[in-house]
Amino acid sequence: MPGTYLTRAGYEKLVKDLEALRKRRTELSKEIGEAREKGDLKENAEYHAAKERQAEILRRIQDTEEKLQSAQLIDDLNIPKDVVQIGVRVTLLESDSQEEFTWVLVGPEESDPGNGKISVYAPLAQGILGRKVGEEVPVELPVGKKKFKILKTEPAL
Numbered sequence: 001m002p003g004t005y006l007t008r009a010g011y012e013k014l015v016k017d018l019e020a021l022r023k024r025r026t027e028l029s030k031e032i033g034e035a036r037e038k039g040d041l042k043e044n045a046e047y048h049a050a051k052e053r054q055a056e057i058l059r060r061i062q063d064t065e066e067k068l069q070s071a072q073l074i075d076d077l078n079i080p081k082d083v084v085q086i087g088v089r090v091t092l093l094e095s096d097s098q099e100e101f102t103w104v105l106v107g108p109e110e111s112d113p114g115n116g117k118i119s120v121y122a123p124l125a126q127g128i129l130g131r132k133v134g135e136e137v138p139v140e141l142p143v144g145k146k147k148f149k150i151l152k153t154e155p156a157l
Helices: 008-036 045-069 123-128
Strands: 004-006 071-073 088-094 100-106 117-119 136-141 144-155
Touching: 004 008, 008 045, 008 071, 045 071, 100 123, 117 123, 123 136, 123 144
Parallel strands: 004 071, 100 117
Antiparallel strands: 088 100, 088 144, 136 144
């Protein structure tokens, strides 16, 4: 699995999520034990439902542990000035509308477009990654090709 890019805050959130999942796993073990005591397991819906929830929690624990093990903290990356890359806040000017947009480029785990954070795998980010301030870049978006001028970059973390 390739590295998971995370900010320090994103890493700490995953650690807290993992703690909560482990706590839930313990609670589910108790629920399964109580359901088991209620008799015939073949027809015990409560038991089967708890086992299904437990399997889902175990899968999520494993996924979270893998992400944490492969995590590369964006704050630890050496971010050059004036280059668009992960961990950078980039301000763009859309050529046709003359509208300015500002986005922080993050790993997919922390993508939150409503709060100005887009994944480096988003079409817009893919079109501008590695480009420099001042460049005009044509980007193929789901709504068609648009041209953006890179106005400014700055470390976002």
